[in-house]
Amino acid sequence: MHWLRAWFSRLASIVFSRHRHEREFSAEIENHLQMHLEDNLRAGMSPERARREALMKLGGVEQTKESYRERRSLPVLETLAQDVRYALRTLRKNPGFALVAVLTLALGIGANSAIFSLVNGIVLRPLPFANPDRLVGMTAYYPKGPFVVMRDRSQTMDIVANTDGTEFNLTGVEVPVRLLGTEVSGNWFHVLGVRPEMGRVFQDGEDQPGKDAVVILSYTLWQRRFGADPYIIGKAITLEGISRQVVGVMPASFRFPSPQTQLWVPLHLDPRVSGDYWGNSYMPLLARLRPGATLAQARNDLAALRPQILAAFAWRMPADSWIKTSLQPMQELMVGDVRTKFVILLAAVGLLLLIACANVANLLLARAATRQREIAVRTALGAGRWRILRQLMTESVLMAVLGAALGLAGATYGLSVLKSALPADTPRIADVAIDARVLLFTAVLTILTGLLFGVMPSMGASKVDLTKALKTGGERGATGGHKLSSSLIVGEVAVAAVLVIGAGLLVKSLWNLSNTSPGFRPENILTARITPDQSFCEVQGRCQGFYSELLDRVRALPDVKDAAAVNGLPLSGDWETIPSDIQGFTIAPGAHVPMLMERVVTPDYLQLMNIPLLQGRTLNESDAAPNAERVLLVSQSTAERLWPGKDAVGQHVKPRWLNTWWQVVGVVGDVKEFSMKRDLTDWLDGEVYTPYGPHAIRGRGPESAPAEMTLLLRTSQQQSQLGDALQSVVAQLNSDVPVSQVQMLRGWVEEAVAGPKATASLFSLFAALALALGAVGIYGVISYSVAQRTREIGIRMAMGAKRREVLLLVVGESTRLALSGVMIGLGGALLLTRLMVSELYGVQSFDPKTYVAVAFLVLIVALAASYLPARRAMHVDPVIALRHE
Amino acid sequence: MGDKADVWQGTLALMVLKTLQAMGAMHGYGIARRIEQVSGDQLLVNYGTLYPALLKLEQEGYIASEWGVSDNNRKAKFYELTRAGTKQVAKEEREWAQMSEILARFLAPGEERS
Numbered sequence: 001m002h003w004l005r006a007w008f009s010r011l012a013s014i015v016f017s018r019h020r021h022e023r024e025f026s027a028e029i030e031n032h033l034q035m036h037l038e039d040n041l042r043a044g045m046s047p048e049r050a051r052r053e054a055l056m057k058l059g060g061v062e063q064t065k066e067s068y069r070e071r072r073s074l075p076v077l078e079t080l081a082q083d084v085r086y087a088l089r090t091l092r093k094n095p096g097f098a099l100v101a102v103l104t105l106a107l108g109i110g111a112n113s114a115i116f117s118l119v120n121g122i123v124l125r126p127l128p129f130a131n132p133d134r135l136v137g138m139t140a141y142y143p144k145g146p147f148v149v150m151r152d153r154s155q156t157m158d159i160v161a162n163t164d165g166t167e168f169n170l171t172g173v174e175v176p177v178r179l180l181g182t183e184v185s186g187n188w189f190h191v192l193g194v195r196p197e198m199g200r201v202f203q204d205g206e207d208q209p210g211k212d213a214v215v216i217l218s219y220t221l222w223q224r225r226f227g228a229d230p231y232i233i234g235k236a237i238t239l240e241g242i243s244r245q246v247v248g249v250m251p252a253s254f255r256f257p258s259p260q261t262q263l264w265v266p267l268h269l270d271p272r273v274s275g276d277y278w279g280n281s282y283m284p285l286l287a288r289l290r291p292g293a294t295l296a297q298a299r300n301d302l303a304a305l306r307p308q309i310l311a312a313f314a315w316r317m318p319a320d321s322w323i324k325t326s327l328q329p330m331q332e333l334m335v336g337d338v339r340t341k342f343v344i345l346l347a348a349v350g351l352l353l354l355i356a357c358a359n360v361a362n363l364l365l366a367r368a369a370t371r372q373r374e375i376a377v378r379t380a381l382g383a384g385r386w387r388i389l390r391q392l393m394t395e396s397v398l399m400a401v402l403g404a405a406l407g408l409a410g411a412t413y414g415l416s417v418l419k420s421a422l423p424a425d426t427p428r429i430a431d432v433a434i435d436a437r438v439l440l441f442t443a444v445l446t447i448l449t450g451l452l453f454g455v456m457p458s459m460g461a462s463k464v465d466l467t468k469a470l471k472t473g474g475e476r477g478a479t480g481g482h483k484l485s486s487s488l489i490v491g492e493v494a495v496a497a498v499l500v501i502g503a504g505l506l507v508k509s510l511w512n513l514s515n516t517s518p519g520f521r522p523e524n525i526l527t528a529r530i531t532p533d534q535s536f537c538e539v540q541g542r543c544q545g546f547y548s549e550l551l552d553r554v555r556a557l558p559d560v561k562d563a564a565a566v567n568g569l570p571l572s573g574d575w576e577t578i579p580s581d582i583q584g585f586t587i588a589p590g591a592h593v594p595m596l597m598e599r600v601v602t603p604d605y606l607q608l609m610n611i612p613l614l615q616g617r618t619l620n621e622s623d624a625a626p627n628a629e630r631v632l633l634v635s636q637s638t639a640e641r642l643w644p645g646k647d648a649v650g651q652h653v654k655p656r657w658l659n660t661w662w663q664v665v666g667v668v669g670d671v672k673e674f675s676m677k678r679d680l681t682d683w684l685d686g687e688v689y690t691p692y693g694p695h696a697i698r699g700r701g702p703e704s705a706p707a708e709m710t711l712l713l714r715t716s717q718q719q720s721q722l723g724d725a726l727q728s729v730v731a732q733l734n735s736d737v738p739v740s741q742v743q744m745l746r747g748w749v750e751e752a753v754a755g756p757k758a759t760a761s762l763f764s765l766f767a768a769l770a771l772a773l774g775a776v777g778i779y780g781v782i783s784y785s786v787a788q789r790t791r792e793i794g795i796r797m798a799m800g801a802k803r804r805e806v807l808l809l810v811v812g813e814s815t816r817l818a819l820s821g822v823m824i825g826l827g828g829a830l831l832l833t834r835l836m837v838s839e840l841y842g843v844q845s846f847d848p849k850t851y852v853a854v855a856f857l858v859l860i861v862a863l864a865a866s867y868l869p870a871r872r873a874m875h876v877d878p879v880i881a882l883r884h885e
Numbered sequence: 886m887g888d889k890a891d892v893w894q895g896t897l898a899l900m901v902l903k904t905l906q907a908m909g910a911m912h913g914y915g916i917a918r919r920i921e922q923v924s925g926d927q928l929l930v931n932y933g934t935l936y937p938a939l940l941k942l943e944q945e946g947y948i949a950s951e952w953g954v955s956d957n958n959r960k961a962k963f964y965e966l967t968r969a970g971t972k973q974v975a976k977e978e979r980e981w982a983q984m985s986e987i988l989a990r991f992l993a994p995g996e997e998r999s
Contacts, residue, residue, distance in 0.1 A: 005945060
């Protein structure tokens with residue numbers, strides 16, 4: 001341990017009391033010599049001889065001091081500290097240069113840190129569960145029945161299920177509220193390996209009917225609605241009219257499956273309700289690999305279970321259902337969709353950093369020329385090339401470190417802006433923070449950056465021709481440096497062009513998206529979810545009565561022109577699906593059961609939304625009568641898909657578990673139900689509209705009415721006032737019914753483009769920064785070149801060159817650079833923009849218009865950047881220029 | 886001078902420690918002279934190498950230093966053995982004895998070994 005102590009003491013002496021040590025040792029040596037001298041004199045030597053002897057015996061005062069110094073501290077660190085001090089001094093002496101360089105680097109490094117924080121938090125960081133690498137997920141959804149079969153029979157996995165999200169009314173409190181919860185299988189918490197903050201998690205078997213009247217609260221819900229009541233465990237709360245006992249509270253960090261999840265209740269696994277158990281409520285399944293089991297084994301297991309599932313079904317399923325379903329590591333499954341987006345953004349900031357490096361390298365090159373004399377002097381004094389190189393590299397890395405410090409501060413702020421700018425449904429967005437890994441990334445990036453932009457200029461600078469540099473006074477830079485900086489500029493322009501083209505394509509996509517018709521007219525429509533308890537609606541006709549009474553009263557409100565109801569709004573992510581039998585439609589081999597999205601509507605919904613009727617007739621009030629014939633409408637693309645070349649009107653469709661066929665009576669226009677890019681998801685085969693009435697069905701029990709309807713009001717008024725009026729109408733009718741998601745329909749449409757908008761704006765920001773940095777770079781290089789060519793320009797003017805010709809000379813140079821850059825950039829963009837095809841809409845990755853426009857834009861910026869230096873060149877006075885040399 | 890041996894780096898530390906143990910607090914010059922005297926002027930101490938060695942021992946915590954006044958009324962830095970130093974002397978002495986015994990066996994005439 002004594003060597004460690006010595007090491008610390010040496011380390012400390014780099015920083016502390018260097019000067020005192022130095023003085024003390026000088027005194028000690030002086031004493032030593034004096035004592036020796038006196039002894040020698042006493043021995044009878046002459047004074048000169050005595051002194052010489054003493055010095056010889058010591059081995060030289062300076063040498064002794066040097067070896068003492070080396071022992072006192074750590075020489076390697078000592079030089080490093082020296083270099084850093086020297087570098088700081090140099091930077092202080094050139095504040096302008098230092099500021100520009102550090103700011104440029106801060107921009108580059110900060111942008112990278114911020115985007116990496118996102119990638120780290122969302123894509124890279126392990127999920128906050130026990131041994132997350134053993135968790136896998138299935139690529140398709142399953143109903144409850146198949147889940148139970150798999151859970152009970154799997155040899156390799158512990159399988160769990162949860163609904164994507166289920167809404168619950170919380171009543172018995174002051175104002176009834178609608179909460180987002182999720183239903184989970186009994187073993188769900190255990191398999192994820194999470195612990196509660198208070199109380200307990202669910203146990204196996206608590207998903208059986210009769211045992212499932214329990215609930216676990218999220219930390220936020222516990223805090224907000226229950227005042228962080230420490231005695232909440234064991235108390236009962238009323239959800240959907242059913243009393244449930246609170247058994248646990250989860251910690252604040254547990255936000256799964258969604259950050260909005262406020263409570264967890266057991267899955268209702270009742271095989272007696274076959275429509276629900278086998279047909280509806282498709283759920284994502286997760287599983288933990290059992291000890292020793294591999295992913296490959298689990299995949300085989302899953303394949304082996306498939307026929308057993310199909311055999312267990314209450315009705316016959318197509319033989320190839322779920323044939324393509326596979327297992328994937330859970331993390332991949334969760335972030336799959338956003339990964340491309342982040343790769344694109346990370347590439348953008350990477351390129352931005354490259355430009356920043358090129359700019360700083362250019363600054364260094366220009367400065368290296370003026371520092372030649374200093375370096376030559378140091379070389380003459382005996383500094384080796386390696387020593388000088390090390391000094392210059394220390395300077396670069398120091399600048400990078402300063403830039404990184406500033407950049408990190410910026411990234412911290414930028415990240416909070418980013419988090420609010422990104423769509424709220426981005427997975428794991430709440431977990432994003434600057435953590436140790438981000439800091440490590442930034443540190444490594446910083447060192448690399450410092451080396452990258454420092455190495456070329458330093459190599460050049462450290463290789464000086466002594467005699468020449470000292471003789472000429474070192475004002476003239478080497479021409480090699482200029483060639484290097486020109487190619488840096490070409491590279492910079494190329495990279496900037498790539499980024500601007502990328503941004504152009506994204507902005508064009510966003511433009512296309514924003515101008516795509518959603519298939520309905522969202523203007524002046526206020527929407528609100530009005531949701532009586534499930535138990536309230538289970539009594540036949542009660543729910544229908546409630547809604548029709550509500551619609552009547554709402555229509556009577558001033559400023560309400562029309563009102564309708566639907567079970568889920570387009571673009572809201574709210575939909576019911578029914579696995580269906582379709583007359584005259586053969587399921588293609590390998591395809592799944594046809595799944596239809598069902599919009600249950602009041603007859604005036606289509607008219608209120610301005611969804612056009614294309615064929616047949618629309619729905620009317622009498623279609624909802626209890627004994628009326630069951631009818632429905634289909635959307636245009638559904639008609640074309642299910643009955644190509646045939647008349648859709650008159651065809652029949654039914655849910656798999658019913659025996660009555662429903663007749664198609666009309667075809668209506670397509671609506672962007674899923675996203676602005678696509679009408680429906682891949683796994684949906686069509687969309688139907690059914691009348692809201694006693695027949696209308698929802699998952700729970702084959703014939704129960706949909707409890708969850710959204711009201712739409714066409715209005716001319718402001719949302720807030722009408723929202724309040726609506727609230728009081730509902731309260732008068734039934735004080736236990738919550739009103740939630742009061743929002744203009746326009747808002748849903750805007751949210752649907754929030755994701756592309758965030759990507760496009762971020763990318764455009766980076767592209768604009770890249771272009772600005774590129775312009776600064778061109779300005780710097782051209783200015784420098786003009787300054788160097790002052791004499792040449794002077795001679796030309798003395799020989800009779802016109803100012804215009806001088807202008808052309810300078811502008812010509814920058815045009816040449818910019819043009820080569822743009823050409824390379826266009827080529828690069830052709831290759832790189834292919835990566836972003838999935839983010840584009842209505843525009844090809846090779847869009848000639850964008851490419852040409854960007855080429856012109858970059859050229860114009862380049863010319864503008866060289867305007868100032870060119871003007872300076874035009875005003876060179878030949879007399880002064882020639883005398884100057 | 887050619888017949889005098891230079892002090893090995895490793896042994897210098899032990900000699901310093903041993904000297905301080907025998908003589909109590911001493912200044913650098915005194916230590917150097919004492920080592921030469923004890924060796925019967927057989928050893929040549931390059932006084933310059935002594936100081937880094939002293940510094941190293943101090944950094945390792947085996948000796949401590951303090952400014953004081955020498956016999957001839959001169960301000961000088963005095964070195965003294967610490968408790969850790971005392972232990973270290975014993976340890977190094979043991980090791981040295983062992984080492985020299987092994988070495989002696991190697992250097993002894995071959996027939997005596999068998």
